[in-house]
Amino acid sequence: MTVRIFIHSNSKRAKTISLLDSGATENFLNLDYAKWLKLPIKRLPFPRKLFNVDGTENKVGQLQFYTDLAIRTGSTSTNMRFFLTQRGEHKVILGYPWFVAVHVIDLTNEDSSSDDKEL
Secondary structure, three states, X not given: OEEEEEEEOOOOEEEEEEEEOOOOOOEEEEHHHHXXXXXXXXXXXXXXXXXXXXXXXXXXXXXXXXXXXXXXXXOEEEEEXXXXXXXXOOOEEEOHHHHHHOOOOOOOOOOHHHOOOOX
16 A cells, blocks of 8 residues: 655655555665655664565665654654665655554554554
């Protein structure tokens, strides 16, 4: 599933399509796109391996950079980390941390699958 999102930086405002992926263990942003947006890019203290869903190591190499962004979904605002990589066709992947932060996946309710959530 995809959703249209807006990204605001000090110098730009951009609209793009994000992939919603509850199976992704993190949020991801394309490194070149982050540079184009002039987002604050930070280096991880240690590189992290990036794995595909089948457990194989991703061919783009290790994660070395991230950016922390303030995000708003509806009336919910929170700070989230996005790991920067050159993977995939989508500029943004909203993963499991986003689903939890906006309560699409409710860890306090075992029967959250029956809850209707508006995005």
